Amino acid sequence: MSWGLYVHVPFCLGKCAYCDFVSYPFVQAEAGRYLWALRREMELCPATGELPLTAPDTVFIGGGTPTIMPGKCLADLIRDLAARFRWPESAEVTIEANPGTIDRLKLAGLRTAGVNRLSIGMQAAYPQTLATLGRRHTYADVIESVQAARDTGFTNLNLDLIFGVPGQTLDEWRATIALACSLEPEHIAAYSLEIPEGTRLFQLVERSELEPCPEETELEMYQLLRQNLARHGYRQYEISNFARPGHKCWHNLRYWHNGNYLGLGPAAHSHFNGHRWSNHSEIERYVTALDAGEFPLAEDEQLDRRTQMAETMFMGLRLKWGVNLLAFRERFGVNASELYSGEIDRLLRLGLIEIADDHLRLTEVGLPVANIVFAEFL
Numbered sequence: 001m002s003w004g005l006y007v008h009v010p011f012c013l014g015k016c017a018y019c020d021f022v023s024y025p026f027v028q029a030e031a032g033r034y035l036w037a038l039r040r041e042m043e044l045c046p047a048t049g050e051l052p053l054t055a056p057d058t059v060f061i062g063g064g065t066p067t068i069m070p071g072k073c074l075a076d077l078i079r080d081l082a083a084r085f086r087w088p089e090s091a092e093v094t095i096e097a098n099p100g101t102i103d104r105l106k107l108a109g110l111r112t113a114g115v116n117r118l119s120i121g122m123q124a125a126y127p128q129t130l131a132t133l134g135r136r137h138t139y140a141d142v143i144e145s146v147q148a149a150r151d152t153g154f155t156n157l158n159l160d161l162i163f164g165v166p167g168q169t170l171d172e173w174r175a176t177i178a179l180a181c182s183l184e185p186e187h188i189a190a191y192s193l194e195i196p197e198g199t200r201l202f203q204l205v206e207r208s209e210l211e212p213c214p215e216e217t218e219l220e221m222y223q224l225l226r227q228n229l230a231r232h233g234y235r236q237y238e239i240s241n242f243a244r245p246g247h248k249c250w251h252n253l254r255y256w257h258n259g260n261y262l263g264l265g266p267a268a269h270s271h272f273n274g275h276r277w278s279n280h281s282e283i284e285r286y287v288t289a290l291d292a293g294e295f296p297l298a299e300d301e302q303l304d305r306r307t308q309m310a311e312t313m314f315m316g317l318r319l320k321w322g323v324n325l326l327a328f329r330e331r332f333g334v335n336a337s338e339l340y341s342g343e344i345d346r347l348l349r350l351g352l353i354e355i356a357d358d359h360l361r362l363t364e365v366g367l368p369v370a371n372i373v374f375a376e377f378l
């Protein structure tokens with residue numbers, strides 16, 4: 001069985017203005033307790049009874065900002081994970097990094113420990129936009145990080161970008177895309193800004209101190225992104241993800257295929273064949289449970305078949321090639337086109353989806369309004 005391993009490192013330099021991820025300001029002593037607990041969780045995980053005997057073929061160390069950790073701690077952790085889960089050399093091993101938290105020494109240590117893909121949180125290039133987002137780096141830091149990654153042998157780089165930021169103009173976004181492309185990453189992921197309740201940006205918008213980006217501008221930015229990245233040789237393979245040939249992110253493809261993965265660390269989620277569970281997100285509860293020799297379980301559910309099928313549909317529709325209808329029938333023993341005939345007919349009539357080569361996919365019209373399509377299958 002093919003599966004992926006995700007490890008959550010919940011520390012950052014500080015909180016970005018739009019962030020509602022599980023992340024805490026980095027404090028050495030806290031990080032030490034977290035690392036101890038994570039190793040304990042590694043030992044305990046066969047107790048879930050779900051872990052297959054095979055090794056994972058993708059590994060993703062995300063956060064937070066994993067690279068906020070001292071280089072040696074991080075490299076030791078990756079070696080311990082590799083010893084525990086025995087992934088092959090061919091596995092895709094990604095780590096997320098933020099500019100300003102990596103240098104040649106740290107990156108060389110990560111390469112030696114087996115990391116072969118680096119995902120850098122560039123987000124924006126212009127100082128005002130970076131300030132609005134509450135990011136702590138500059139575009140110059142991004143250039144330096146990419147250079148350091150290349151110098152230490154990374155040949156698979158992703159840059160994350162955000163558009164639809166209050167105050168960001170179309171011209172600025174066009175220039176940001178060009179600046180990102182000039183760094184020649186193999187992969188670019190670009191998301192429109194969400195402003196979750198409880199974040200600093202949300203409060204500023206609530207107090208009318210910031211004007212959210214108009215929806216039409218956001219749509220124009222999305223189309224600009226797709227056209228410009230295509231011109232630079234990036235192929236879109238998911239709503240927000242673009243890759244040069246041979247550089248799709250295999251770990252993330254697993255999520256969109258509604259596949260199997262094990263998550264370790266606070267707030268990490270796991271899924272094996274319809275069994276889904278998650279860990280405590282508060283670091284204190286996570287550490288305390290493991291200290292008591294217990295699995296840090298927050299939620300545990302067995303998804304019914306109907307839910308598994310619906311999730312396979314709307315996750316698969318995120319992909320440019322869409323849902324493979326033959327694979328769906330093989331997995332669930334039913335034809336998606338019969339099961340969802342009403343929904344599919346309606347969406348076909350609206351021109352939001354199409355069926356071709358045994359795949360059900362979003363059309364050019366459906367792509368920018370994908371959420372409307374997904375809602376049909378929920």
Ligand code: SF4
Nearest residue numbers: 012015016019023064
């Ligand atoms: S770097 Fe990412 S996880 Fe950390 S605070 Fe910023 S948005 Fe949140």
